[in-house]
Amino acid sequence: MTIDSDPTPVTLRWAVRLLRVEAVAVGLVAAWLVVADLTATTTHLTSALLVTAFAIGAAVALWALGSALLRHRAGARAPAIVLQLMLLPIGWFMIQGGMGWLGVPLIALGLGVTWLLVSPPTTRALGFE
Known part of the structure; x- marks a missing residue:
């Protein structure tokens, strides 16, 4: 009998890694937005702050979901999937925009x-089976 020292499957570890990469990427965009908000000569302040807050929130959510999944919290899977599926229309409109x-x-x-x-x-690792 062998004892598995790491019950986290490779698929879940890679999902967490990619969620964290996404969180860092969105965090960098959020940092750029903060700088843009502070240095803009003219802007609609409410819109600028809302877009920046949305980016910060998305980065925090992606990191938190990755952390929860790493701890095998089954409830984090559905929100993580929703955020991933949101990339489909974003990618499609980017393709349409050249x-x-x-x-x-x-x-x-x-x-x-x-x-x-x-x-x-x-x-299986999240306890759905």
């Missing part, structure tokens, strides 16, 4: 992390 170099990887990322989150090893 930014396919960014839109295609975003769609692939969203689908890939979603697949990792619903894969059988992840499902």
